[in-house]
């Protein structure tokens with residue numbers, strides 16, 4: 352009888368496996384580094400591996416720059432490490448270290464006079480609605496990523512799950528200020544998602560759009576402003592509706608929106624709309640909930656009615672950095688849903704009865720991707 356090792360040694364190796372085993376040998380690495388092409392590839396690989404390894408340090412440097420308001424202060428005026436250290440309670444040499452790290456990340460620039468200013472990328476962060484807050488909220492995600500093996504095993508309650516009240520249906524237990532902070536984070540981050548969804552999908556011809564899980568209404572506001580003849584319904588959990596009411600109150604759009612409290616888990620969706628949108632809703636839920644929700648959407652729509660899904664997605668068979676790294680682990684830490692690829696979502700829509708499925712190209716997959724389909728005659 353053969354030992355396991357003998358069995359594998361007799362199996363014919365595919366060229367990729369053979370190559371991987373070669374590259375994993377220190378002797379091969381030493382040999383390859385003596386040749387010009389081998390050296391160039393190995394140096395590049397080494398630098399890229401190092402960059403992955405230090406990813407968490409980079410994101411914490413960014414967090415420090417945001418939390419001590421350094422980006423904003425350098426936007427107001429150039430400053431030296433000494434000036435910034437005085438007001439932030441960080442010793443001079445450490446502040447210099449932070450600022451140099453910011454320069455290395457091309458967020459800041461150092462000037463000949465020793466003062467620092469914002470580089471283009473640092474300035475861009477301040478111009479994206481909600482991005483500094485989003486960076487700060489990564490504290491909770493970071494705490495969960497501190498022990499990735501436990502996170503993967505799902506052994507303990509996560510910080511992120513506690514921060515998004517509606518996910519666990521425990522909104523009563525969440526301090527009001529925390530709930531408030533996170534709903535405003537959700538609303539602010541929505542402006543990017545709305546921008547890209549409106550770029551990917553033409554909402555023309557829709558009379559009444561039903562936005563399921565519409566939150567405080569940031570997405571509907573953007574759509575209604577772009578399509579002045581459209582009316583809308585916003586459906587969300589009863590505890591979320593007051594925020595939507597307040598948000599539409601002063602907008603001049605209130606007469607075009609009707610607010611519908613309810614849970615898509617427990618009741619049918621309101622009818623009367625000729626299109627339904629699901630913006631950043633599906634990835635919060637498991638497959639059964641999503642299949643049921645899509646069937647309810649199908650039932651609520653008239654023939655020819657359209658469904659628009661928009662949220663960050665996995666790259667599927669071609670994994671993609673935002674969907675398959677950040678949002679995949681993010682939803683894992685939330686503990687209730689998962690990122691799906693556009694193809695998976697399309698298949699689930701098809702299983703619910705939808706046809707005419709389209710997967711528009713996403714200009715910024717780290718913001719959102721979309722799937723659209725309709726109820727065929």
Ligand SMILES: CC(C)=CCC/C(C)=C/CC/C(C)=C/C=C/C(C)=C/C=C/C=C(C)/C=C/C=C(C)/C=C/C=C(C)/C=C/CC(C)(C)O
Pocket residue numbers: 471475479482485515540631635681682685717718
């Ligand atoms: C004018 C010409 C021709 C040339 C000039 C060149 C020049 C100066 C160009 C302009 C530079 C410029 C304007 C740059 C703009 C950069 C932008 C817009 C950057 C945007 C970045 C956006 C990012 C990084 C977005 C990140 C989003 C995140 C992290 C979202 C997270 C969302 C979460 C966690 C949601 C959770 C929801 C839940 C709970 C899972 O359901």
Ligand SMILES: C[S@@+](CC[C@H](N)C(=O)[O-])C[C@H]1O[C@@H](n2cnc3c(N)ncnc32)[C@H](O)[C@@H]1O
Pocket residue numbers: 517537538541544563564565566567569570586587588591613614615616617629630631632635
């Ligand atoms: C990630 S947020 C997205 C909000 C908004 N669409 C956006 O993109 O900013 C998910 C929304 O789904 C809502 N939601 C969760 N479970 C729900 C349910 N069972 N019925 C109705 N809405 C629900 C939440 O209250 C929340 O507003």
